[in-house]
Amino acid sequence: xxxILPDDIRPVLDNGIPAIMVxxxxxxxxxxxVISQVYYVDQGHVALSFQFFNKTIRNVRENPRAFVCVNDxxxxxxxxxxxxxxxxxxxxxxxxxxxxxxxxIASATGMSGIFKLRGADIYRVxxxxxxxxxxxxxxx
Amino acid sequence: MHPVVIxxxxxxxxxxxxxxxxAGSCDRNLVPHGHRVSGWxxxxxxxxxxxxxxxxxxxxxxxxxxxxxxxxxxxxxxxxHETYQFKGRYLGHRPAGDEDYAAVARIRDxxxxxxxxxxxxxxxxxxQAFITEPELAVQFEVREVFLQTPGPxxxxxxxxxxxx
Numbered sequence: 001x002x003x004i005l006p007d008d009i010r011p012v013l014d015n016g017i018p019a020i021m022v023x024x025x026x027x028x029x030x031x032x033x034v035i036s037q038v039y040y041v042d043q044g045h046v047a048l049s050f051q052f053f054n055k056t057i058r059n060v061r062e063n064p065r066a067f068v069c070v071n072d073x074x075x076x077x078x079x080x081x082x083x084x085x086x087x088x089x090x091x092x093x094x095x096x097x098x099x100x101x102x103x104x105i106a107s108a109t110g111m112s113g114i115f116k117l118r119g120a121d122i123y124r125v126x127x128x129x130x131x132x133x134x135x136x137x138x139x140x
Numbered sequence: 141m142h143p144v145v146i147x148x149x150x151x152x153x154x155x156x157x158x159x160x161x162x163a164g165s166c167d168r169n170l171v172p173h174g175h176r177v178s179g180w181x182x183x184x185x186x187x188x189x190x191x192x193x194x195x196x197x198x199x200x201x202x203x204x205x206x207x208x209x210x211x212x213x214x215x216x217x218x219x220x221h222e223t224y225q226f227k228g229r230y231l232g233h234r235p236a237g238d239e240d241y242a243a244v245a246r247i248r249d250x251x252x253x254x255x256x257x258x259x260x261x262x263x264x265x266x267x268q269a270f271i272t273e274p275e276l277a278v279q280f281e282v283r284e285v286f287l288q289t290p291g292p293x294x295x296x297x298x299x300x301x302x303x304x
Contacts, residue, residue, distance in 0.1 A: 020162045020174060020214075022162075022164035022172040022173065022174040022212075023164075023172050024164075024166040024170050024171070024172040026170070028166045028170055028208050028210055029166070029210050029212070029227065030164035030165055030166045030172055030173075030210055030211070030212040030227075031164060031212055031225070031227075032162050032163065032164040032174070032212045032213070032214040032225060033214065033225075033288060033294075034214070034216060034221070034223060034288070034290065036290070052292055052294065052295070054294055054295040055295050063170050065170065065171050065172060066172060067164070067171075067172045067173060067174040068174075069162070069174050069176070073270070076266075076269050076270065078176070080174070082171075115290075131196050131197075132196070133269075
């Protein structure tokens with residue numbers, strides 16, 4: 001099972017709005033975290049930053065499945081990516097580009113020096129879905 | 141893990157400052173599922189939380205919870221990014237009602253006030269629409285609370301305290 005990322009999602013991945021990532025331990029305990037970037041690698045892959053040895057990093061190394069929700073602020077229609085962790089890259093073009101983006105995000109959010117990229121975790125895209133915007137977001 | 145009491149400081153964060161939330165569940169094949177949350181209630185005893193799950197984000201949730209009972213809820217204050225994660229056991233669910241819509245309306249107002257300085261030209265309706273109406277109220281018993289504010293301390297368990 002694999003999916004192709006549509007061109008429509010490219011600007012959403014680059015919009016600088018934090019995304020949400022859900023993983024699951026081997027014991028079936030979910031974990032929800034905010035991630036600062038989802039980096040477009042190619043039509044079938046994205047990279048997520050590996051900055052700290054946290055629960056998310058441990059989870060995907062024992063259970064490679066992941067759920068990511070990317071926020072399209074302009075369109076109010078979030079995108080859902082279902083992913084499978086493949087490998088970590090610690091050098092090369094993807095790593096360098098993510099490192100630069102993270103520094104820019106950290107600088108813009110007053111967190112320079114806190115974020116340091118340890119690796120670029122490469123994920124295969126299993127499915128991609130755009131959740132339709134509600135007809136009336138505030139109906140009551 | 142046993143039920144815990146959410147510290148008063150974090151209850152105040154939930155009730156006065158937090159403005160965004162997302163829940164996670166896991167199916168029987170260990171596939172994670174995410175559910176946007178529009179609001180929340182803290183029970184008077186500080187032991188249970190009710191997550192008000194947004195329209196369009198309830199798929200699979202009840203099935204997963206009835207299968208394994210595990211729920212994670214991350215609640216954030218944007219744009220400060222102060223964030224906590226609550227993990228616990230599912231107790232029950234019901235359709236969202238008037239009290240839930242009122243809670244979401246308060247959180248929506250709080251969200252708009254918080255992000256207004258960042259998006260000075262955005263119409264209120266655009267910012268309000270980010271917090272959608274709730275569909276389902278899911279109650280769970282909190283068993284662990286984690287600091288999730290971005291940085292090296294993210295993921296530290298606050299309650300129960302980690303034994304050194």
